[in-house]
Amino acid sequence: MKLTLSAxxxxxxxxxxxxxxSISYPVTRKVDQVDAYHDTAVADPYRWLEDDNSADTKAWVxxxxxxxxxxxxxxxxxxxxxxxxxxxxxxEKFGIPFREGKRYFWTHNSGLQPQSVLYTATSLKDxxxxxxxxxTLSKDGTVALSGVAPxxxxxxxxxxxxGAGSDWQTWxxxxxxxxxxxxxxxxxxxxxxxxxxxxxxGFFYARFDAPKEGEALKGSNYFQxxxxxxxGTPQAEDVLVAENRDDKEWRxxxxxxxxxxLLLISVVKSGSKNGLMVLxxxxxxxxxxxxxxxxxxxxxxxxxxxxxxxxxxxxxxxxAPRGRxxxxxxxxxxPAAWKTLVAEGPDAMTGASAVGGRFLLSYLHDAATLVxxxxxxxxxxxxxxxxxxxxxxxxxxxxxxxDTFFSYTSLTAPTEIHRYDIRTGKVELFKAPKTAFNTDxxxxxxxxxxxxxxxxxxxFIAAKKGLKLDGRNPTLLYGYGGFNISTTPTYGVTxxxxxxxxxxxxxxxxxxxxxxxxxxHDAGTQLKKQNVFDDFIAAGEWLVKNNIASPATxxxxxxxxxxxLVGAVTNQRPELFAAAVPQVGVMDxxxxxxxxxxxxxxxxxxxxxxxxxxxxxYAYSPLHNIRSGVKYPAVLITTGDHDDRVVPAHSFxxxxxxxxxxxxxxxxxxxxxxxxxxxxxxPTAKIIEERSDILAFIANTMKLEVK
Numbered sequence: 118m119k120l121t122l123s124a125x126x127x128x129x130x131x132x133x134x135x136x137x138x139s140i141s142y143p144v145t146r147k148v149d150q151v152d153a154y155h156d157t158a159v160a161d162p163y164r165w166l167e168d169d170n171s172a173d174t175k176a177w178v179x180x181x182x183x184x185x186x187x188x189x190x191x192x193x194x195x196x197x198x199x200x201x202x203x204x205x206x207x208x209e210k211f212g213i214p215f216r217e218g219k220r221y222f223w224t225h226n227s228g229l230q231p232q233s234v235l236y237t238a239t240s241l242k243d244x245x246x247x248x249x250x251x252x253t254l255s256k257d258g259t260v261a262l263s264g265v266a267p268x269x270x271x272x273x274x275x276x277x278x279x280g281a282g283s284d285w286q287t288w289x290x291x292x293x294x295x296x297x298x299x300x301x302x303x304x305x306x307x308x309x310x311x312x313x314x315x316x317x318x319g320f321f322y323a324r325f326d327a328p329k330e331g332e333a334l335k336g337s338n339y340f341q342x343x344x345x346x347x348x349g350t351p352q353a354e355d356v357l358v359a360e361n362r363d364d365k366e367w368r369x370x371x372x373x374x375x376x377x378x379l380l381l382i383s384v385v386k387s388g389s390k391n392g393l394m395v396l397x398x399x400x401x402x403x404x405x406x407x408x409x410x411x412x413x414x415x416x417x418x419x420x421x422x423x424x425x426x427x428x429x430x431x432x433x434x435x436x437a438p439r440g441r442x443x444x445x446x447x448x449x450x451x452p453a454a455w456k457t458l459v460a461e462g463p464d465a466m467t468g469a470s471a472v473g474g475r476f477l478l479s480y481l482h483d484a485a486t487l488v489x490x491x492x493x494x495x496x497x498x499x500x501x502x503x504x505x506x507x508x509x510x511x512x513x514x515x516x517x518x519x520d521t522f523f524s525y526t527s528l529t530a531p532t533e534i535h536r537y538d539i540r541t542g543k544v545e546l547f548k549a550p551k552t553a554f555n556t557d558x559x560x561x562x563x564x565x566x567x568x569x570x571x572x573x574x575x576x577f578i579a580a581k582k583g584l585k586l587d588g589r590n591p592t593l594l595y596g597y598g599g600f601n602i603s604t605t606p607t608y609g610v611t612x613x614x615x616x617x618x619x620x621x622x623x624x625x626x627x628x629x630x631x632x633x634x635x636x637x638h639d640a641g642t643q644l645k646k647q648n649v650f651d652d653f654i655a656a657g658e659w660l661v662k663n664n665i666a667s668p669a670t671x672x673x674x675x676x677x678x679x680x681x682l683v684g685a686v687t688n689q690r691p692e693l694f695a696a697a698v699p700q701v702g703v704m705d706x707x708x709x710x711x712x713x714x715x716x717x718x719x720x721x722x723x724x725x726x727x728x729x730x731x732x733x734x735y736a737y738s739p740l741h742n743i744r745s746g747v748k749y750p751a752v753l754i755t756t757g758d759h760d761d762r763v764v765p766a767h768s769f770x771x772x773x774x775x776x777x778x779x780x781x782x783x784x785x786x787x788x789x790x791x792x793x794x795x796x797x798x799x800p801t802a803k804i805i806e807e808r809s810d811i812l813a814f815i816a817n818t819m820k821l822e823v824k
Contacts, residue, residue, distance in 0.1 A: 138191055140784055143180040145773040152707075155728045159707065159741065166769040169758070170331050174769070178758060178789050181772065185753075185786045194813040194823045201617060202809035203229070206610045206801065208552040211534050213511040214241065214522045218271025220293070222248065231258025231800035235265060235276075237293060241547075248293055249276055261798025264288075266311040266320065269377070273299075273348075275311040275320055281759040282794020284308065284713075285333065288322065290348065303352055307338060308368055308714070315377025315401030319347040321358065323369040334761040338714050339365035343382065345403050358396070359408050366716065374424035375471075375515045377401030381421040381429070382408055388720025389601040389631075389638070393419040393431070395447065411450045418635070423471035423516060425493065430458065430476070432469040439634035440466030442476060442495065458495030465634040467603060472514035472521045473539030477501065479512065481633070483563065484575045484605050484626040488512065488523075490542070501537055502544050505530070506563070508605040512537070522547060528579040528606040528622065529559040529613075554613045558582060561606060566659045569651040572628065572640075576656050577606045578665070580621045591819055592621040592666035593812075594657055598629035598649035599678035599721050601638040611808045618816065618823060621665055627652035629678075629721070643723040644733050650685050657686075657693050668693050672750075672815045676700035676796065677763055678721075684739025684771065687750065691780075694750040696818040698811050699739070701756050701763050701795050704771035706738035707731070712764045740771050748781035751818040755807060757793035765789065783818065 147162035168174055189195055210233065212224030219239050226233040232252050236245035254260040263286045264277040274293055277286035288303035288311060309323035323343050328336045343359040346352065359382065361367040370383040377398060384392035392413035396406055412419060417435035424430070428444045435452070442459035459466075459478060464487065468479035475498070476491040486509040488501035503509050507527030514521040519539055526532040534548040561579045568574065584590065593615050597604050604626045612622040626632045629641025629649040641649040657673070660666045673694050675683045680702020687697040707725040709715045723730030735741055752775060756768035772787035790807060793799055799807075816823055 138188055138784075140184065140188060140786075142184060142776040142785070143177065145177065145777065154707065154725050154731050154735070157731070157735070159735070161708075161770075163770040163773045166773065167335070167764075167766040169334060169765065177769070178791075181787050182789055185788050188784060188786060189788075189810055189814065192813050192817040194816040194821070195810065197823045198614065198618070198813040198816065199805065199809040202610060202614045202805050202812070204553050205613050205617065206805055208531065208550045209548075210532070210550065211548040213513070213524055213534060214547070215513050216271075216518070217267040218269060220267065220271035222265070222267060226801075229801050231802065232261055232798070235262065237271075248274060249291060251278065254278060255280070257792065258800030258802065259792050259798075261800075263798060264310045266313060267293075268313045268317040268320075269315050270317055273317065275313070277306060277310070279794075279798050281792045282757055282796065282798050283334070283759050283761050284794070284797075285761070299348065301346065301348060301350075301352075303346060303355075308341070309370070312371040312373050312380070314373060314398060314403050319345055319403060321345050321371045321373075321380060321403075323371070334759060335712050335764050335766075337712065337716060339716075341368045343369040343371065347403075356403070356405070359394070368717075372421065373398065375517070376424065379424050379429075380408070381424070383419070383421070384413065384415075386415055387717040389418055389635075390415050390720070391419055393421065393429075395429070411445060411447075412452075420469065422469045422476065425471075425516075430471060432466060434635045437461035438636040439464065442466075442469060442478065442491075459491055459497075465603075465631060465637070467631060468510070468512070470512045470514065470521070471516055472512065473518050474516060475539055477512045477521070479509070481603055481605065481631075484577070484603065484632045485563070486510075486605065499542060501542075504533070504535075506561075506606070508607045526606075526608045528561045528577055528608065528624070529554075529556050529616070531556075531608045552613075554617065559616055564659070566625070566652075566656050568628075568648070568655040570648070572648070572652070574626055574628065574652055575632075576623055576625045576659070578621060578623050579606075579612060579616055581616065581619070584621065584665075586664040588661070588664040588667045589670060590621045590666055591615075591619065591670050591816070591821055592623060592660055592672070593815065594623045594625065594653075594660065594671065594673050595679070596625045596627055596653045596656070596673070596675050596682050597677075597679040598625075598627040598641055598653065598682050600629070600718075601631040601635070602678075603631045605632075611812065614809070614812055618812070623656070623660065623665075625653055625656040627656070642721045643730065646722065646733065647737060649682060650689060650737065653682055653686050654690050654693065657690070661693070669695050670819055672696040672698070672818070674698045674700070674811065676702070678703060680704070680763070680768075681706075681739060685737045685742075687752065688739060688742040688744060689737075691744070691747055691749045696751045696753070696815045698753045698755065698815065699768075699771075700754075700811075701760055701765075702739065702754070702767060702771070703763050704739040704767040705741075706734040707741070709763075709767070712766070713761050715763075740767075740774060743771075743774050743778050743780070745778040745780065749775075749783060749785070751783040751814070752785045753811060753814045754787040755790070755811070756787070757790045757795065757799075759792060759794045762795040786814075 150164040207228040210226040214223040224233040237248040238245040263279040286306040311320040344355040366386040380396040382394040393411040394408040420432040464480040511523035680699035683699035725731040
């Protein structure tokens with residue numbers, strides 16, 4: 118499938134709405150809501166759209182979807198793009214295997230199943246058995262498996278399910294021998310997995326109190342509590358292990374050491390910094406007691422890697438912005454007594470695991486993965502040989518395992534699963550999908566862009582081999598830039614479809630992520646958040662300057678924090694882009710902290726409660742900086758009506774404001790998925806429909822013919 122772009126189309130790109138369609142937007146009523154932020158009065162005329170339960174809001178959603186559906190249905194690109202997207206999505210997808218007791222576990226999707234199925238086998242050579250098929254849990258595929266935790270002997274499986282894309286989970290326990298669920302049911306779990314005690318009699322988990330009626334999808338999530346559930350008892354009898362009544366922001370992550378003697382508790386507030394506590398588990402059983410702090414300063418990352426004797430091995434960026442590995446003696450946990458096993462290096466340490474008597478340390482070198490192997494004393498032994506310049510992940514297991522598994526992918530290489538032999542260092546292919554995407558036809562290259570303030574960062578450009586650089590290439594630029602999350606080259610069907618259509622796909626590893634360590638992240642937060650937008654704009658300018666694209670052939674896309682990114686740069690440089698697609702974006706920067714888990718983003722954003730932060734937020738907030746009288750690119754906003762992470766009110770108010778402003782004839786539409794949330798657990802059909810619509814909308818905007 119190939120895109121063709123005529124010179125006439127370039128000249129008349131914004132003369133009319135895409136393909137000549139006229140759009141009549143629903144009139145969104147306004148209210149006289151004005152808020153005082155320090156010395157500034159800020160109007161919020163669409164505040165009523167924050168009430169997701171109201172009949173008016175539900176009617177508005179129906180009206181907006183009717184307009185959007187009509188527009189999308191009339192696009193000649195819609196059906197051929199959806200057909201191509203479906204063909205490329207229809208391939209086997211394998212999860213990374215892991216082992217507990219005498220069982221291996223992994224997920225598999227045959228291609229177009231709504232949800233991936235969890236399989237188990239006693240040997241990787243044996244025919245696998247279905248451990249749990251979430252496709253049987255709902256007729257429409259909207260109930261998803263949100264987490265799994267087998268007991269140490271591999272006989273029982275604790276598993277979480279979530280409906281309609283919500284972050285709320287219900288956990289149950291399945292007997293894998295019979296395939297039947299036990300009576301145990303755990304409700305109101307959020308941002309938590311389960312950690313079994315070694316004796317197999319129960320597990321730890323974290324939950325919130327049940328929300329008030331009508332508040333489940335938007336109410337703030339505070340005062341998480343850590344519990345121990347003993348099998349065969351009702352949830353009401355679960356033992357409270359940890360809470361903090363004086364700090365409503367505490368949240369808990371747990372894991373039990375390989376030897377079963379210690380519960381490791383990561384205490385999270387907002388951002389990537391955390392505290393660390395431990396709780397002894399005599400003979401591998403929960404015996405009560407109060408967790409003891411290792412550090413609760415929340416001044417750095419402290420990620421437990423292993424427990425070896427009386428020492429905890431921790432990955433930390435304390436006094437090492439790019440990360441190091443340290444040993445902490447539990448008898449003397451003061452930082453002055455820590456022993457550095459692996460010192461900070463020039464690359465950012467992004468992951469660490471302890472498997473087979475070795476430490477496997479993952480690094481990013483200019484946003485591509487390197488994995489180095491170290492002995493128990495920290496001595497470097499070598500590297501894991503990866504297939505190429507791309508992204509690898511996995512490497513899980515226990516200290517006495519003989520092997521581990523990892524995934525590898527790049528922008529043009531679908532995810533493969535490899536086995537790594539700890540003793541020999543041999544890497545062998547375990548699973549590789551067969552797809553309709555011919556990787557040999559395409560190539561990826563890494564370039565470097567200089568931002569407004571002189572900062573250099575990488576971008577990855579995927580395109581058909583022999584691409585002609587004439588500035589006419591339809592180009593899709595993706596970015597995120599936040600929360601210490603690195604943007605690295607990975608295969609996705611959206612990129613593959615765009616490439617097969619003849620387009621160029623680009624990802625930008627901009628500040629705010631973790632590509633170069635904590636300092637790189639900090640450089641894109643709070644009062645420095647504008648650096649993120651400057652980087653992304655610089656990437657767009659570089660593509661134009663180097664004749665890959667032009668403002669008439671350049672589109673941008675990002676989700677969540679990346680939706681904020683797209684919204685902000687669209688306001689700041691509307692003339693640079695032909696189309697913008699912000700997905701589930703954080704658009705109201707003055708009120709984001711008032712909903713669900715939004716308060717936890719303050720370390721990246723700051724809040725409007727602070728006068729200095731308010732000025733910075735108000736200066737770039739996508740909702741508050743839409744410029745009437747300026748010609749904007751075509752905009753397609755996407756969200757889900759059950760998004761309880763970035764509540765849909767962000768996108769609702771942004772869309773209403775954009776449609777009411779004078780921003781030129783290009784369409785300003787919102788696509789609201791029903792029975793869907795922030796993205797996790799979305800069934801295959803909804804993924805294909807939404808993402809193919811995005812690509813078709815961009816192609817339609819550029820007046821591109823899809824043959």
